Amino acid sequence: MTAEGARMRREIGFTGVFNFRDVGGYPALGGRSVRWRRLFRSDAPSGLSGDDRTRFASLGIRTVVDLRRTYEVERQGRMPDLDGVAYRHIDPGHREWHASYRPGADPARYFADRYLDLAEEGAHGLAETIRVIAAEESGPVLVHCVTGKDRTGVVCALVLALLGVPDDDIDADYALSARANVRYAAWARRNRQAVLPGFASPPGSVRLFLAGLRAVHGTVEAYLIGAGLGADELAALRTHLLEQGRHHGI
Numbered sequence: 193m194t195a196e197g198a199r200m201r202r203e204i205g206f207t208g209v210f211n212f213r214d215v216g217g218y219p220a221l222g223g224r225s226v227r228w229r230r231l232f233r234s235d236a237p238s239g240l241s242g243d244d245r246t247r248f249a250s251l252g253i254r255t256v257v258d259l260r261r262t263y264e265v266e267r268q269g270r271m272p273d274l275d276g277v278a279y280r281h282i283d284p285g286h287r288e289w290h291a292s293y294r295p296g297a298d299p300a301r302y303f304a305d306r307y308l309d310l311a312e313e314g315a316h317g318l319a320e321t322i323r324v325i326a327a328e329e330s331g332p333v334l335v336h337c338v339t340g341k342d343r344t345g346v347v348c349a350l351v352l353a354l355l356g357v358p359d360d361d362i363d364a365d366y367a368l369s370a371r372a373n374v375r376y377a378a379w380a381r382r383n384r385q386a387v388l389p390g391f392a393s394p395p396g397s398v399r400l401f402l403a404g405l406r407a408v409h410g411t412v413e414a415y416l417i418g419a420g421l422g423a424d425e426l427a428a429l430r431t432h433l434l435e436q437g438r439h440h441g442i
Contacts, residue, residue, distance in 0.1 A: 208239035211372035221356030235340035284314025304400035341369035
């Protein structure tokens with residue numbers, strides 16, 4: 193484990209946000225690692241208040257990208273206006289998934305197929321989100337949707353793949369969202385609210401998604417260039433999100 197990795201916590205605790213974490217620290221291209229405290233992912237941070245706002249401010253986040261649909265933003269509310277934090281709403285614009293799961297289907301295959309649908313239907317929105325992440329002046333960046341594991345998971349999977357993180361590590365990062373359901377359920381019980389599903393993140397889903405994307409487009413890079421991302425933006429992403437030294441484990 194690096195000295196920096198020993199100091200960093202991947203999952204960051206909030207009172208009203210349940211799936212907030214840092215995607216840094218993973219082994220990447222050329223023996224390097226993904227920089228800590230540059231890219232965060234979460235469920236909707238609409239309820240930040242009190243100590244949660246103080247904790248959020250301590251992370252130095254400059255840009256928040258909200259991937260929710262307009263009606264979801266209206267229903268849940270957007271995150272509070274905070275000094276020095278720019279807000280971007282980028283709806284990838286893909287079909288609804290309601291009632292599309294068939295009992296008995298393999299959950300990992302089901303989610304992988306939904307993520308492939310998102311990648312094809314929302315390609316330009318995903319590329320625009322990664323364009324924001326790649327810009328040095330945007331960082332640190334928080335990307336979120338409703339539960340922080342589907343649309344957000346696809347964006348983070350694409351970014352980590354571009355940085356050369358192994359698929360197994362990307363898939364394991366995705367699967368961490370299952371722990372958020374435990375935190376959310378405990379909060380809902382304490383506050384006498386119904387426990388709603390939403391954080392299911394079966395291992396293997398993202399591994400299958402990335403394999404399917406490559407089967408169609410060859411590489412993740414080719415997919416995103418086809419969606420409108422420039423080669424200079426891919427280079428900038430790697431410059432700003434990769435440590436300059438070599439990775440020695442986390």
